[in-house]
Amino acid sequence: MALASAPALRVLYATPELAPWVKSGGLGDVSAALPPALRAEGADVRVLVPGYAPLLAAFPDVQTVCEVTGLGGAFEPARLLCVERGLPFPLYLVDSPRYYDRPGSAYQDAQGRDWDDNHLRFGLLSRIAALLSAADTPLGWHPDVLQCNDWPTALAPAYLHYGKARGAAATLMTVHNLAFQGNFDARVLASLGLPPEAYSPEGVEFYGHLSFLKAGLYFADHISTVSERYAEEVQTDELGCGFQGLLRHRRNRLSGITNGVDTTLWNPATDAMIVSRYDARHLARKTPNKLALQEELGLRVDAGVPLLGVVSRLTHQKGLDLLAACAADIVALGAQLAVLGTGEKALEAEFARLAAVHPGVVAAVFAFDERLAHLMEAGADIFVMPSRFEPCGLNQMYSLRYGTPPVVRATGGLADTVVPVTPESLAAGVANGYAFASPDAASLLEAVGHAVAAWRDRMLWRTLQRAGMKKDFSWRHSAARYLALFRNLTAGR
Numbered sequence: 001m002a003l004a005s006a007p008a009l010r011v012l013y014a015t016p017e018l019a020p021w022v023k024s025g026g027l028g029d030v031s032a033a034l035p036p037a038l039r040a041e042g043a044d045v046r047v048l049v050p051g052y053a054p055l056l057a058a059f060p061d062v063q064t065v066c067e068v069t070g071l072g073g074a075f076e077p078a079r080l081l082c083v084e085r086g087l088p089f090p091l092y093l094v095d096s097p098r099y100y101d102r103p104g105s106a107y108q109d110a111q112g113r114d115w116d117d118n119h120l121r122f123g124l125l126s127r128i129a130a131l132l133s134a135a136d137t138p139l140g141w142h143p144d145v146l147q148c149n150d151w152p153t154a155l156a157p158a159y160l161h162y163g164k165a166r167g168a169a170a171t172l173m174t175v176h177n178l179a180f181q182g183n184f185d186a187r188v189l190a191s192l193g194l195p196p197e198a199y200s201p202e203g204v205e206f207y208g209h210l211s212f213l214k215a216g217l218y219f220a221d222h223i224s225t226v227s228e229r230y231a232e233e234v235q236t237d238e239l240g241c242g243f244q245g246l247l248r249h250r251r252n253r254l255s256g257i258t259n260g261v262d263t264t265l266w267n268p269a270t271d272a273m274i275v276s277r278y279d280a281r282h283l284a285r286k287t288p289n290k291l292a293l294q295e296e297l298g299l300r301v302d303a304g305v306p307l308l309g310v311v312s313r314l315t316h317q318k319g320l321d322l323l324a325a326c327a328a329d330i331v332a333l334g335a336q337l338a339v340l341g342t343g344e345k346a347l348e349a350e351f352a353r354l355a356a357v358h359p360g361v362v363a364a365v366f367a368f369d370e371r372l373a374h375l376m377e378a379g380a381d382i383f384v385m386p387s388r389f390e391p392c393g394l395n396q397m398y399s400l401r402y403g404t405p406p407v408v409r410a411t412g413g414l415a416d417t418v419v420p421v422t423p424e425s426l427a428a429g430v431a432n433g434y435a436f437a438s439p440d441a442a443s444l445l446e447a448v449g450h451a452v453a454a455w456r457d458r459m460l461w462r463t464l465q466r467a468g469m470k471k472d473f474s475w476r477h478s479a480a481r482y483l484a485l486f487r488n489l490t491a492g493r
Helices: 026-040 053-058 118-132 156-162 212-219 228-233 244-249 283-297 320-332 345-357 370-379 395-401 412-417 423-428 441-455 458-469 475-490
Strands: 010-014 044-050 063-068 078-083 091-095 145-149 170-175 183-185 209-211 222-225 254-256 307-311 336-340 362-365 382-385 406-409 434-436
Touching (some): 010 026, 026 044, 026 145, 026 475, 044 118, 118 156, 118 212, 145 156, 145 475, 156 170, 156 212, 170 212, 170 475, 183 212, 222 228, 222 475, 228 254, 228 412, 283 307, 283 370, 283 458, 307 370, 320 336, 320 345, 345 362, 370 395, 395 458, 406 412, 406 441, 434 441
Parallel strands (some): 010 044, 010 145, 044 091, 145 170, 170 222, 222 254, 307 336, 406 434
Antiparallel strands (some): 063 078, 078 091, 183 209
């Protein structure tokens, strides 16, 4: 007689972003890729996200699940909608036009200012995530695990705690970037429907503010970060962002699971957004992408010049000021530099100035352009990510898949995924890029210099390219680790 298989783990994945409809960073990509990977491993994963206008427009045949009332605080009734077709997972949308039918990004208006009521917008998301994770959920489905992602969903474990919810799901707080904390004036406590005792060091209080992220870090059953190295770094004074004491205290409930990437979308052998498709056996076919990129950006079209590419938010965290500081020296190495992204106006102005001073050699495009991002990965020779800290990073993995060895700062997920060139790593056949330790322009320039010299050694460069392209960055490994963690969290519950 065959043994009955164990029932599928049920997971509610709560997130403020979902690519391609709502995306401001890597979280949107992860939210679109991890749930299908978990479902492929046998988990019953469903996604909860705000009902932003682009999502409602994309799925007009949504079904109303229920009206959600009596949420407490200043929350008005909302509708819970469900999308069951057209996606690789069931999708629940929190429909509240007052909060989510707006221009701009998920968090800011068109001028880049945070919405004044973000505490209510994401308090509602967290409150409904908690409601769906309790025994009295209005769904005919109850999750074993609630996975919260970054501060906009981090109040959910606090709602479950203070609501003394019966039969509550186990909770996992996944931190994609500890620097974004969701800190608000303490006076918003009552509007969020939290009791007065919640505002304490053993609750949501954080240096005189109410912190969404503090709630998740304190009350969740377990905490995960998006790379193994970052799980260590967040416990340090340098990168703990004020939470290092709490995270050290909870270190036995803290794990690092490095993100994967969508290997179907990011595949140079099948990518419809690039000019010439190629693989590790046909790297000569990469060159037409470089020529097309140079022509499109107004750079001198020359296959014999090393081209450095950047696709990034232009911010201090990403270390783009370090790149700007040594850009003239990079040009002096005989290299070209192409930058794609948006961010701090001072950095945009500086890269615009560099492009004007070095016409045909430096180019900068200040936009979010998915097609151009793919062409940059395929067309650049070297990819540059000089981040001061990087919880995981995705572009370095895209670059490795596209045979574009990266130069990175040895931090977070960059250190976990890029194997620097050393005699030992070359002998082992695993070297795939260059890294530098100190966050300063001189160290970055030195690493770029080594990369440019390696690019001029055709045999060495092909070795690095192929080592990066053969590495498996699919979500399969990460999904398996999440499932093991979910099983540990639910054992005995």
